[in-house]
Amino acid sequence: MVSQSVNLQADNYVLVLSRLQSATEAFADLFCLIHSNY
Incomplete structure (x- = not known):
């Protein structure tokens, strides 16, 4: 059970x-798109 919980995390x-x-x-x-336009 504990290992199952750890796997889920x-x-x-x-x-x-x-x-x-x-x-x-x-x-x-x-960001690149904005900088290429302005």
């Missing part, structure tokens, strides 16, 4: 990290 952590990474990439793309 690790999965959530990875999910949050991947979402954060994709959000950061999207923000960087937007």
Whole structure:
């Protein structure tokens, strides 16, 4: 049971990290787009 809980926490952590990474990439793309226009 304890190991199952730890695995679940690790999965959530990875999910949050991947979402954060994709959000950061999207923000960087937007930033570049804005700078190329102005």
